[in-house]
Amino acid sequence: MKHFWTIFSHEVRMLLVTPSTYIAAFFFLATMGFIFTGILENYSHTPQDASPAIMFFQLFWFPVLFMVPLLTMRCLAEERRLGTMETLLTTPVTTPEVVLGKFGAAYGLYVTLWAATGGFFYILKEFAGDSRLLDPGPLVGGYVFIAVSGLLFVAIGVLASALSRNQAVAGCFCLFLLSGLIWGDNFLAQSTLLDREALHPLKAAVDYAWIFRHYQDFTRGVIDTRQVLFYVSGTVLALIFSILSVEARQLQS
Amino acid sequence: MSEPEPTAIAVSHLVKSYAGVTAVNDLSFTVSRGEILGLLGPNGAGKSTTMRILTGFLPATSGSVSVCGFPVTTRPDEVKRRVGYMPENNPLPEDMRVSEYLYFRGRLKEIPRRKLGPRIDEVLELCDLKRIRHKIIGRLSKGYRQRVGIAEAILAEPPVIIMDEPTIGLDPHQILIVRDLIASLRGRMTVIISSHILPEIEMTCDRVLIINQGRIVAQGSPANLRREILGRTRYVLEYAGPADQLPPLLAAFSPAVELSAQEEPDAAGFRVATLTTAAEEDLGEPLLHALLAANIRVRALSRAHPTLEDVFLAATRRSWDVVDKK
Numbered sequence: 360m361k362h363f364w365t366i367f368s369h370e371v372r373m374l375l376v377t378p379s380t381y382i383a384a385f386f387f388l389a390t391m392g393f394i395f396t397g398i399l400e401n402y403s404h405t406p407q408d409a410s411p412a413i414m415f416f417q418l419f420w421f422p423v424l425f426m427v428p429l430l431t432m433r434c435l436a437e438e439r440r441l442g443t444m445e446t447l448l449t450t451p452v453t454t455p456e457v458v459l460g461k462f463g464a465a466y467g468l469y470v471t472l473w474a475a476t477g478g479f480f481y482i483l484k485e486f487a488g489d490s491r492l493l494d495p496g497p498l499v500g501g502y503v504f505i506a507v508s509g510l511l512f513v514a515i516g517v518l519a520s521a522l523s524r525n526q527a528v529a530g531c532f533c534l535f536l537l538s539g540l541i542w543g544d545n546f547l548a549q550s551t552l553l554d555r556e557a558l559h560p561l562k563a564a565v566d567y568a569w570i571f572r573h574y575q576d577f578t579r580g581v582i583d584t585r586q587v588l589f590y591v592s593g594t595v596l597a598l599i600f601s602i603l604s605v606e607a608r609q610l611q612s
Numbered sequence: 613m614s615e616p617e618p619t620a621i622a623v624s625h626l627v628k629s630y631a632g633v634t635a636v637n638d639l640s641f642t643v644s645r646g647e648i649l650g651l652l653g654p655n656g657a658g659k660s661t662t663m664r665i666l667t668g669f670l671p672a673t674s675g676s677v678s679v680c681g682f683p684v685t686t687r688p689d690e691v692k693r694r695v696g697y698m699p700e701n702n703p704l705p706e707d708m709r710v711s712e713y714l715y716f717r718g719r720l721k722e723i724p725r726r727k728l729g730p731r732i733d734e735v736l737e738l739c740d741l742k743r744i745r746h747k748i749i750g751r752l753s754k755g756y757r758q759r760v761g762i763a764e765a766i767l768a769e770p771p772v773i774i775m776d777e778p779t780i781g782l783d784p785h786q787i788l789i790v791r792d793l794i795a796s797l798r799g800r801m802t803v804i805i806s807s808h809i810l811p812e813i814e815m816t817c818d819r820v821l822i823i824n825q826g827r828i829v830a831q832g833s834p835a836n837l838r839r840e841i842l843g844r845t846r847y848v849l850e851y852a853g854p855a856d857q858l859p860p861l862l863a864a865f866s867p868a869v870e871l872s873a874q875e876e877p878d879a880a881g882f883r884v885a886t887l888t889t890a891a892e893e894d895l896g897e898p899l900l901h902a903l904l905a906a907n908i909r910v911r912a913l914s915r916a917h918p919t920l921e922d923v924f925l926a927a928t929r930r931s932w933d934v935v936d937k938k
Contacts, residue, residue, distance in 0.1 A: 365719045377707065442703030446764075449667040449697045450720040451689050609669065611630070 362452045366460025367467075370434070374468055383429045387422055387472050394418055395479045410494040411483070413578050415476075416501035420541045420570075422473075423512050424534060430469055431516025432530035434461040435605060439524040448609065458517065458601045466513045473505045496580035504577035508570065511590045512537060514597035521604040545571050620645045620772055620802035621666065626675035628661050628826075635661040637826035639675070643819075645771070646799040650817035651806040652924055658826040659806040660700055663774050666804070667697045680771055693722065696765035696801075700776040702758055706750030710741060710760055713749060714767060721768035731767065739763040739793060755786035762793055766801070773797060775805045779812055791816055810921045822927045830927040837923045839892075846916035847887040847899065852877070852909040858885060865902045869895065882911050 374380045398414045401407060407414070435458070438444040447457060484493050519533035520526075547553060548569040553562040566572070573586045621643040628636040636658040643649045651659045664670040665677055668688040676683060682690040705713060711732060718728040736742045739759040744752060749760060758778060765773050778794070779787045787809070794816050797803050807813050813820060814834045822830040822837070830837055847869075851858070855874055862869050866889070873886040889895060896915055903910050 362720060365716070369716050369719075373707070441705065442699065442701065443705055445664075445669060445699050446697065446703060446717075447720070449669050449692060449695065449699075450717070451692045451722060452720055610671070 360456060360459070362450075362456045363460050363463070366452070366457060367463045370461050370464030371467060374430075374464055379429065380468065383426060384472055384475075387426055388475060391415075391422060391476050392479065394421075395476070399483070410497050412480070412494060412497040412501050415479075416497070416504065416574060416578055419501075419505060419508070419574060423508075423541070424537055426469065426472065427512045427516045427537060428519075428530040428533040430465045431513060431520050432526045432533060433520065434465060434517060435520040435601070436523050436526045436529040439608065440526070444605070444609070454602050454605050454609075458521070458598060458605060462514060462517045462598060462601075465516065466509060469509050469513055470506055473502070473509070477502070497578040500577040500580045500582070501574075503582060504574055507577075507587055507590045508573065510594040511540075511597065514594040514601070515540070518597045518601045518604070521601040521608075540568070541570050544568050548572070618644055620647070620680055621804070622676075622678045623662075623666070624676045626662070626665065626677060627673045628658070628665060628670065629673050635826055636665070636672075639823070639826065639828060641821055641828065641831065643802055643804065645802055647819060648794065648798055648803040648805070648817045650813035650820045651804060651823060652810070652813060652820055653806075653823035654928060657823045659823055660776050661826075662823070663697075663776050663804065663806065664699075666772075666774055667695050668692050669697075693768075694770050694772055696768060696770040696773045698761040698765045698773075698775040698778060701780070702761035702778075704749045704757055704760060706748075708749055709746050710749060710752075711736070711745040713760070714764060717764050718767055723768055731769075735763040735767050738766070738796075740789065754781050755783065755789075758782060758786070758790060759793075762790065766797065769801075771801060773801050773803045775803070777807055778805055779807055779809055787812065810924055822924060824928045830923070834923070837927070844888045844890050845892075845895075846872075847889070847896070847913065848916050849885045849887060849899075849903075849913050850882050850911040851885065851903065852881045852883070852911070855883070857906075857908065861902065861906050861908070862887065865899060866891070866895070869899070882909075886916075 395411075395415055398411050401414075402411065435444075438447065444457075448454065480493060480498060515536050516533045519536060520529040523529040523532060544565055547565045548571075553559075553565060567585070567589060573583075573589075576583055576586065619642050621641075623642070624640050626636055626639040627634065635656075639658070639662060651662065653659050661670065665672050665684065666679065668684050668691045671685065676685070678684065679691045680694045682694070684691050708716070714732045714735065715728060718732065719725075723731060733742075736745055739762055741756065741759055741763060744756055747756075749757065752760065758781075762775070762778060765775060775794075779790050782790060791812060794803060794805065798818075805813070805816065817834070819833055820831065820837060821828055830840065832840060849858075858874070859871055862871055868891045869887055869889045871885060872888045875884045877883040887899075894915065896913060900910065900913050903913070
């Protein structure tokens with residue numbers, strides 16, 4: 360894996376010099392800022408049971424659905440469109456190094472952008488001066504949830520990018536997969552469709568992958584290793600499929 | 613330390629088939645160190661597939677390929693360290709600066725950091741890219757992009773360079789620069805290039821391999837290929853006189869010389885005749901003497917040099933004939 364860092368640092372540099380990164384970052388921070396302001400306004404009108412951190416991270420799906428496709432749709436699709444994957448893989452670099460390097464850079468940026476929202480809580484602490492608004496349990500749990508779930512979300516984005524040579528198609532496919540995972544699973548978990556006894560194994564699987572429940576557990580300060588394992592194993596699986604996809608395309612070229 | 617292997621590339625019974633099509637069919641050849649080999653063939657002949665297998669990018673269906681003594685199948689990393697490759701159409705990232713790109717590629721090719729800067733300067737100088745080193749690749753002209761591709765291929769000073777159509781889409785001036793660049797590698801690096809521009813191959817390559825339908829249909833130096841494929845030498849004669857005057861004179865001169873074509877006389881009364889002979893020696897001077905001795909007015913007599921294009925067409929036509937007969 361000695362070329363991982365070369366590819367990772369190159370990808371980070373390329374993300375940092377690309378205007379679309381700054382546009383995405385601006386919209387992300389602006390949207391999250393508005394959401395945070397909205398939450399604080401609610402607090403100023405009526406007392407709330409949950410802390411602002413719980414309310415804030417409850418809307419994690421919104422930036423995930425537009426940020427992850429934007430950050431990942433280009434990574435492998437663009438290499439294939441330009442044909443640079445061929446030159447890349449004729450150097451002493453392996454496919455796993457390429458995929459992991461690109462995944463690492465996209466994930467790093469994803470986590471960095473989320474970390475920047477920590478500034479909102481810092482400002483709140485500085486200006487409100489009310490420690491009850493900054494419950495450390497949900498805050499830390501929320502960020503851990505973002506970091507752990509981000510692994511899987513970004514890996515799905517990389518997989519979508521590996522499956523298409525068109526950035527737009529990769530982005531749409533990523534949006535579809537993430538929507539299915541977050542909202543599709545949420546719908547199935549809450550519906551009575553899977554209540555029949557024959558479908559119990561499926562119901563158990565849907566419950567296991569119920570991301571909104573994971574979020575609730577994390578923000579309560581409960582870090583369940585089964586849930587961490589779900590994200591880590593899902594990430595590994597998505598990355599393995601990405602590597603296989605790149606290698607399969609290479610054989611067909 | 614052991615002596616380096618004299619053979620840089622050894623390909624034996626190479627076969628590559630995909631989707632029911634045999635792209636490369638039992639290809640065997642070797643390339644010596646420092647040799648420049650040209651791959652010729654019509655579109656879909658299997659040139660690019662062969663090159664991709666040599667670089668370790670594509671696996672072969674069967675057969676063996678070794679580069680600098682390392683088998684491509686079992687030691688692809690060692691092979692990739694020893695090969696500089698420029699694919700067809702020279703894909704480059706659009707949004708990087710030339711020097712940035714070369715730095716990135718140098719790091720991937722495991723050039724130590726302290727050596728990379730001076731080496732980049734060296735290849736930029738060699739490829740005449742110094743002036744545009746800070747320019748974005750996406751904004752460069754085709755000629756500059758090709759040179760960036762070549763600079764990248766030679767950056768790590770690999771013993772083997774493989775370039776797929778390095779002069780495609782270039783203007784004659786740029787072709788000249790690229791040709792000089794490739795010629796400057798002679799003796800230092802083993803180079804394999806494919807091109808559709810046949811004079812290009814003829815001028816640059818020590819040896820030519822003509823491939824058709826995945827098979828080698830001819831190989832050798834351009835001069836040898838001419839002799840082997842075309843077999844006969846042509847002379848073009850411009851003379852004034854009746855058409856029936858020439859055949860008896862030629863028969864008396866040498867039975868090996870035949871009149872293969874004769875045109876109608878032009879306004880000045882001179883007609884163009886094409887003579888062919890299997891004789892290897894130059895018959896120009898004795899033939900001229902014989903014509904003058906017979907009081908034939910001669911305006912021009914020249915030995916026609918068949919181009920590689922003639923050889924290429926004859927070789928591929930011959931291979932099609934073989935295929936058709938089967």
